[in-house]
Amino acid sequence: MARGLPSAASLARLCQKLNRLKPLEESTMETSLSRCLSxxxxxxxxxxxxxxxxxxxxxxxxxxxxxxxxxxxSFAVAAVASLLAALCYAEFGARVPRTGSAYLFTYVSMGELWAFLIGWNVLLEYLIGGAAVARAWSGYLDAMFSHSIRNFTETHVGVWQVPFLAHYPDFLAAGILLLASAFVSCGARVSSWLNHTFSAISLMVILFIVILGFILARPRNWSAEEGGFAPFGFSGIMAGTATCFYAFVGFDVIAASSEEAQNPRRAVPIAIAISLSLAASAYILVSTVLTLMVPWHSLDPDSALADAFYRRGYSWAGFIVAAGSICAMNTVLLSNLFSLPRIVYAMAADGLFFQVFARVHSRTQVPVVGILVFGVLMALLALLLDLEALVQFLSIGTLLAYTFVAASIIVLRFQKTSPPSSPGPASPGPLGKQHDSFSDHIQLVEAAQASVAEPGHLRPALKPYLGFLGGCGPGAAVTWALGFLVASAIILDCVVVFGDSALSLPRWGYFLLLLLSGTVFLLSLLVLGVHQQQHRQDTFQIPLVPLTPALSILLNICLMLKLSYLTWLRFSIWLLIGLVVYFGYGIRHSKENQRELPGPITTRYVVFPSSSLEESVQPVQPPGQAPAHEPGCTE
Structure with missing residues (x-):
C-alpha cells in the first residue's frame, strides 16, 4: 500500500500540471508587437x-x-453557427487583447493541455488551409491560360501516381506562398495595405457577380425537372453545412490580431460583426445566383462561377470572375500567413512550443522566424500533396476550437474575479505597513459580500428556493452543470444525426433517449442560469449567457458528427502527434511550470474579498516564484 502512495501523488501532480491555467492579465496593453491596426x-x-x-x-x-x-x-446555417462562435471570440478578444485566439482563450479558462491541443489543431488548420488555397489560386490562374501551366509541368516533370501526393508538383502555388511570406514578414502595416487592395477588388467583383447573375437567372433551374431545390434533403443540407464551415474560419484572424489592434476592446467586436455579416451575405447571394444561372448538377466543381458565365456566353465575365478569385485567394493567403505565426508565437512565448518562434524582429515587430518557417512548410504542402481529401479536415479542427471557446466563455463568466497579481497604487504595501488600515479592509470586504454575490455562487434571491445548490462549494455546481451540458449535447446530437436506424434502437428507445438528453441539457442550462455571473461595463459581453454559448456547443458538435470517419481518423492521428510534442517538450518548458519551480521566496500580502478571514489576507508572490506555505497549511 505504501508503494502506491508516491505514484498516486505523482499522478495528482501530473493532473494538476495538465490543468494549470494561464493568469488572466486584462489590464496590460504592453506588447513586443506593434499596435498599428485600426x-x-x-x-x-x-x-x-x-x-x-x-x-x-x-x-x-x-x-x-x-x-x-x-x-x-447550408451557408446560412454555417453562418449562424459561426455567429454564435464569433460572439464568444469577440468577448474574449476584447477582454484579453493578446495574440493566440482560441489557444489563449482555452489556456486562461480550461487548462494547459487543452489549450495546447487547440493551438496544435489551429496550427494544422492554417497550414492545410493556406496550401489548399494556394493550389486553388494556381488552378484558377492556369484555367485562364487554358491549362498551359499544368500541361507544361506534366510534360517536363511527369505525372505522379503515388497515394497522398498530387498528380504533379505545383510550383506556382509554392511560389505564391513564398512571395506572400516575404511580404508578411515586412510588418503588419505592409500586410494590411496589401489586404486592403486585394479585398477592395474582391468585393467589387462579388458585387458584379451578384448583379449580372440575377440578370441571367433562370428560376426553372430550381424546379422539379432539374432535381428540385433540395435534391439531397435535410441530410444533404447539414452535410453541406459541415463542409461550408470551412468558408467562415477566417474571422478568428481578428481575435489572433487583437494584440496589434490600436483599441482592441472596441475594434475586435465591431470588426468580427461586420466582417462575418459581409462574408455571409456574399456566400448566400453568390450561391443563389450560381444555381439560378445553370443547373446545379452540371456545375464544374473546380471553377464553378467562371464556367457558369462561359456557358451563358459571357466569356469576358468569366475572366473578371477569375481575376476576382485570384485577388480573393490572395487575401486568404495573407490572412493565413498573418495568423499562423502569431498563434505559434503565443504558444512559444508561453513555453509550450519551441522558443525560437517567440522571437520578434526588432524593426518590423513581427515573429519573422515563424512566418518564414511555416511559410516554407505551407509551400512544401502545396507543392507536393494532394489536398482535396484533406479539405474536410479543416472543419473538424475549427469546430473543436469553437466548442472550447464557447465552453471557456461559460467558465470565465462564472469564475471568481482573480485578485491582482501585483499591488497597484491603491494596494497595500508590505505586511508591516498594513496594520493601520487592516480593519477598514475587512469592513469593506464584508460590505461588498453583503451587497453582491460573487460569480459562481447561487443568486441571493434564489437561495430560499434552491438552497440545496447553495450547499455546494463555490463553483462546484457550475462545473458539474457544464460537464452535464456538454455530455448531454453529445448524446442529443448523436441521436439527431444518426437516428434510430443507425443506432439500432426501437422507436420508443429513440424518443426516450432524445427526451432524456434534451431534458438534461435544459436542466444544465437552468442550473447555470441561477448562478451569479461577472457583469462588466468596460468590455463587450455577449448576450444571453449561458444560452448563446450552449447553442454554439450544441451546433458545433452536431456539425462535427456529420464529418466522415476518415476525417476523424486523421484528426486522431494528428492529436497523438501533438501529445508527443506536448509531453516531450511543452510540459517541461511551460512558463507556468517555471513559476512552480522552487526558488527564493519573497512574500507580500494583499487583501481582497473572500468568504473567510483566512482567505481575505493571502500571500502573493512575484511572477516566477513558488507559493509560500505557512507552517500548518495544506496545499
Whole structure:
C-alpha cells in the first residue's frame, strides 16, 4: 500500500500540471508587437480570411455533390453557427487583447493541455488551409491560360501516381506562398495595405457577380425537372453545412490580431460583426445566383462561377470572375500567413512550443522566424500533396476550437474575479505597513459580500428556493452543470444525426433517449442560469449567457458528427502527434511550470474579498516564484 502512495501523488501532480491555467492579465496593453491596426484593418483582415477559395471553389462543390440549390441554406446555417462562435471570440478578444485566439482563450479558462491541443489543431488548420488555397489560386490562374501551366509541368516533370501526393508538383502555388511570406514578414502595416487592395477588388467583383447573375437567372433551374431545390434533403443540407464551415474560419484572424489592434476592446467586436455579416451575405447571394444561372448538377466543381458565365456566353465575365478569385485567394493567403505565426508565437512565448518562434524582429515587430518557417512548410504542402481529401479536415479542427471557446466563455463568466497579481497604487504595501488600515479592509470586504454575490455562487434571491445548490462549494455546481451540458449535447446530437436506424434502437428507445438528453441539457442550462455571473461595463459581453454559448456547443458538435470517419481518423492521428510534442517538450518548458519551480521566496500580502478571514489576507508572490506555505497549511 505504501508503494502506491508516491505514484498516486505523482499522478495528482501530473493532473494538476495538465490543468494549470494561464493568469488572466486584462489590464496590460504592453506588447513586443506593434499596435498599428485600426477597426477597418481588422474588418478587412476578417473579410479577406473568409471570402476566398470558399466562394469560388467550395460553392460549386457543395452544390453539385451535397446540397444542390439548397447550398444557400447550408451557408446560412454555417453562418449562424459561426455567429454564435464569433460572439464568444469577440468577448474574449476584447477582454484579453493578446495574440493566440482560441489557444489563449482555452489556456486562461480550461487548462494547459487543452489549450495546447487547440493551438496544435489551429496550427494544422492554417497550414492545410493556406496550401489548399494556394493550389486553388494556381488552378484558377492556369484555367485562364487554358491549362498551359499544368500541361507544361506534366510534360517536363511527369505525372505522379503515388497515394497522398498530387498528380504533379505545383510550383506556382509554392511560389505564391513564398512571395506572400516575404511580404508578411515586412510588418503588419505592409500586410494590411496589401489586404486592403486585394479585398477592395474582391468585393467589387462579388458585387458584379451578384448583379449580372440575377440578370441571367433562370428560376426553372430550381424546379422539379432539374432535381428540385433540395435534391439531397435535410441530410444533404447539414452535410453541406459541415463542409461550408470551412468558408467562415477566417474571422478568428481578428481575435489572433487583437494584440496589434490600436483599441482592441472596441475594434475586435465591431470588426468580427461586420466582417462575418459581409462574408455571409456574399456566400448566400453568390450561391443563389450560381444555381439560378445553370443547373446545379452540371456545375464544374473546380471553377464553378467562371464556367457558369462561359456557358451563358459571357466569356469576358468569366475572366473578371477569375481575376476576382485570384485577388480573393490572395487575401486568404495573407490572412493565413498573418495568423499562423502569431498563434505559434503565443504558444512559444508561453513555453509550450519551441522558443525560437517567440522571437520578434526588432524593426518590423513581427515573429519573422515563424512566418518564414511555416511559410516554407505551407509551400512544401502545396507543392507536393494532394489536398482535396484533406479539405474536410479543416472543419473538424475549427469546430473543436469553437466548442472550447464557447465552453471557456461559460467558465470565465462564472469564475471568481482573480485578485491582482501585483499591488497597484491603491494596494497595500508590505505586511508591516498594513496594520493601520487592516480593519477598514475587512469592513469593506464584508460590505461588498453583503451587497453582491460573487460569480459562481447561487443568486441571493434564489437561495430560499434552491438552497440545496447553495450547499455546494463555490463553483462546484457550475462545473458539474457544464460537464452535464456538454455530455448531454453529445448524446442529443448523436441521436439527431444518426437516428434510430443507425443506432439500432426501437422507436420508443429513440424518443426516450432524445427526451432524456434534451431534458438534461435544459436542466444544465437552468442550473447555470441561477448562478451569479461577472457583469462588466468596460468590455463587450455577449448576450444571453449561458444560452448563446450552449447553442454554439450544441451546433458545433452536431456539425462535427456529420464529418466522415476518415476525417476523424486523421484528426486522431494528428492529436497523438501533438501529445508527443506536448509531453516531450511543452510540459517541461511551460512558463507556468517555471513559476512552480522552487526558488527564493519573497512574500507580500494583499487583501481582497473572500468568504473567510483566512482567505481575505493571502500571500502573493512575484511572477516566477513558488507559493509560500505557512507552517500548518495544506496545499
Amino acid at each position: 477597426t477597418l484593418d481588422l474588418t478587412l483582415l476578417g473579410v479577406g480570411g473568409m471570402v476566398g477559395s470558399g466562394l469560388y471553389v467550395l460553392t460549386g462543390t457543395v452544390a453539385k455533390d451535397m446540397a444542390g440549390p439548397a447550398v444557400l441554406l
